[in-house]
Amino acid sequence: MIITKLKIRLYGDPVLRQKSLPVKTVGPAERMLIPSMIETMYQHKGIGLAAPQIGISEQILVADIGEGPVVLINPQIIKKSGSDKMEEGCLSIPGIVVKITRPNKIVVRYINEYNEPVQREFGELFARVIQHEMDHLKGKLIIDYASLSQQIKIKKHLKAIEEGRLQDLPQTAPIRSRIKEELNKEKGVSA
Numbered sequence: 001m002i003i004t005k006l007k008i009r010l011y012g013d014p015v016l017r018q019k020s021l022p023v024k025t026v027g028p029a030e031r032m033l034i035p036s037m038i039e040t041m042y043q044h045k046g047i048g049l050a051a052p053q054i055g056i057s058e059q060i061l062v063a064d065i066g067e068g069p070v071v072l073i074n075p076q077i078i079k080k081s082g083s084d085k086m087e088e089g090c091l092s093i094p095g096i097v098v099k100i101t102r103p104n105k106i107v108v109r110y111i112n113e114y115n116e117p118v119q120r121e122f123g124e125l126f127a128r129v130i131q132h133e134m135d136h137l138k139g140k141l142i143i144d145y146a147s148l149s150q151q152i153k154i155k156k157h158l159k160a161i162e163e164g165r166l167q168d169l170p171q172t173a174p175i176r177s178r179i180k181e182e183l184n185k186e187k188g189v190s191a
């Protein structure tokens with residue numbers, strides 16, 4: 001199998017604001033793409049990645065919170081409950097975290113990489129990362145949840161990402177192996 005390392009699209013790239021199209025069926029193109037998405041997620045120490053983040057406007061996301069990778073295609077939330085507030089980062093917006101309140105339990109209907117329909121419940125961090133990636137499929141980003149005062153604070157930072165001046169930005173990179181520690185501190189993770 002050929003696994004290609006894919007380039008992560010950064011804030012300012014129009015593909016991140018597009019609505020992704022549903023996948024009709026998992027074919028050869030998707031079967032090639034999915035392992036590369038998983039590899040790219042690991043390479044960037046993310047716990048999730050959505051297809052628009054590598055420039056593909058299709059409803060595909062991958063996630064791994066330390067229990068092995070899962071692939072969700074055409075995901076739909078059919079039930080949600082509870083609520084949690086947590087800091088989230090995004091591989092497409094390096095250096096920025098936003099506190100986001102989301103349901104902490106969701107039931108999702110999707111098809112997997114084998115074209116099988118699945119209905120599964122996700123909780124806590126898993127629920128969070130899937131909702132984060134599903135936002136990507138709708139063209140929504142973490143900065144859309146920022147308060148007005150935070151939006152003003154991060155304006156220059158976003159401009160630097162947009163203009164490719166990443167070297168000017170402070171370092172950030174939550175590490176997968178730190179997930180548990182991060183969770184205990186109620187800190188965020190990137191996806």
Ligand SMILES: [Zn+2]
Pocket residue numbers: 089090091092132136191
């Ligand atoms: Zn993201």
